[in-house]
Amino acid sequence: MRAKLKPLAQQVVVVTGAGSGLGLAVAHHAADAGAAVLLVGADEAAIRKTAESINAHGGRAHAVAADLALPEHARRVARAAIARFGGFDTWIDALGEEAGALKAIEEAMIETRAASRVGGYVHLARAALPSSARRSLGRARIAFSHIQLPAGALKDLEVAAAAALHAAASPIAHLVIGERGGLTFYSQARKHRGVVLGVGLVALGVAIWATRGATGPAMRPYVGRAVRPLILKAARRRPLTAAKLVVRHPRRALRLARALR
Numbered sequence: 001m002r003a004k005l006k007p008l009a010q011q012v013v014v015v016t017g018a019g020s021g022l023g024l025a026v027a028h029h030a031a032d033a034g035a036a037v038l039l040v041g042a043d044e045a046a047i048r049k050t051a052e053s054i055n056a057h058g059g060r061a062h063a064v065a066a067d068l069a070l071p072e073h074a075r076r077v078a079r080a081a082i083a084r085f086g087g088f089d090t091w092i093d094a095l096g097e098e099a100g101a102l103k104a105i106e107e108a109m110i111e112t113r114a115a116s117r118v119g120g121y122v123h124l125a126r127a128a129l130p131s132s133a134r135r136s137l138g139r140a141r142i143a144f145s146h147i148q149l150p151a152g153a154l155k156d157l158e159v160a161a162a163a164a165l166h167a168a169a170s171p172i173a174h175l176v177i178g179e180r181g182g183l184t185f186y187s188q189a190r191k192h193r194g195v196v197l198g199v200g201l202v203a204l205g206v207a208i209w210a211t212r213g214a215t216g217p218a219m220r221p222y223v224g225r226a227v228r229p230l231i232l233k234a235a236r237r238r239p240l241t242a243a244k245l246v247v248r249h250p251r252r253a254l255r256l257a258r259a260l261r
Helices: 021-032 044-056 071-085 098-115 131-139 157-169 185-191 193-210 216-237 239-248 250-259
Strands: 012-016 036-041 060-065 090-093 119-125 142-148 174-176
Touching (some): 012 021, 021 036, 021 044, 021 157, 036 044, 036 071, 044 060, 060 071, 119 157, 131 142, 142 157, 239 250
Parallel strands (some): 012 036
């Protein structure tokens, strides 16, 4: 089951790289959604200007100049979040730099433990974080999301910013921004779980229909190979639901298992 954080309007969000580009877009979107934002960047004049703009339009923003490759700067950001907003709920890293991201994770873990609450970390970058960093997040009970950016120039900042904010409220392990600027079909399905469920039900219906009649025995192996992964994946994600369905409908479950062998 995916971790569920507070609604974005009730969150305090740290946004790194907030002085320009993607970080700036994320900061404005988060503020528009009602979140309090702590803006972090190396260009102090740029992030202060962004904070002033957000505050002038009724938002809540505070700027902290920092180079997150330096541990003392990362700690400064954490202390500023505590002093200004009492902590933070989600850290969105729009820098895409591994050194800064790892320091951000370290501070996010410290802050989350101190607040005794589940926090979120959203990583916007072309490459994923190392497995060791992901394990550290899991041990610290921090919900992790990776928004994979395209290899070339990012064509639509709004799509990436919207994906980051969606992950801030409902973490998703991995979303992919395609070369054309939008979410890939796979990422759309992961973002909207109802799509996956609907496709699975349609596939199951096709399997039941196709394996009836004279052509059934010949088609059953092919249909089974296509549908079996969907059924198994759904069962692994929702084991209790799958078990309840088997208990309620044992004969149907047995027939389905035989059909998909």
